[in-house]
Amino acid sequence: MINIRLSELIVMVMLIAVCLVCAFWIWTLWRERRREIHRRRIAIQCRICNCTYAIPKKAPAVTQCPSCGTHNQRGALDPI
């Protein structure tokens, strides 16, 4: 059996908890970055009225703004 003192056990549990919190934090940052990249890939911002709208992946390269009717090109949003 492993002999361990209470103080060592508390330190080990705290280290494990800190590692879990850091891992969750990094995973959340990674997930948010992927979502933002996906949002920017499917979104178009109108160059006239500044309206942002989503388009399906199979849509043509040039789409019409639902607000003002101006033709906009895919990929006009700057990457992060």
Ligand SMILES: [Zn+2]
């Ligand atoms: Zn517009």
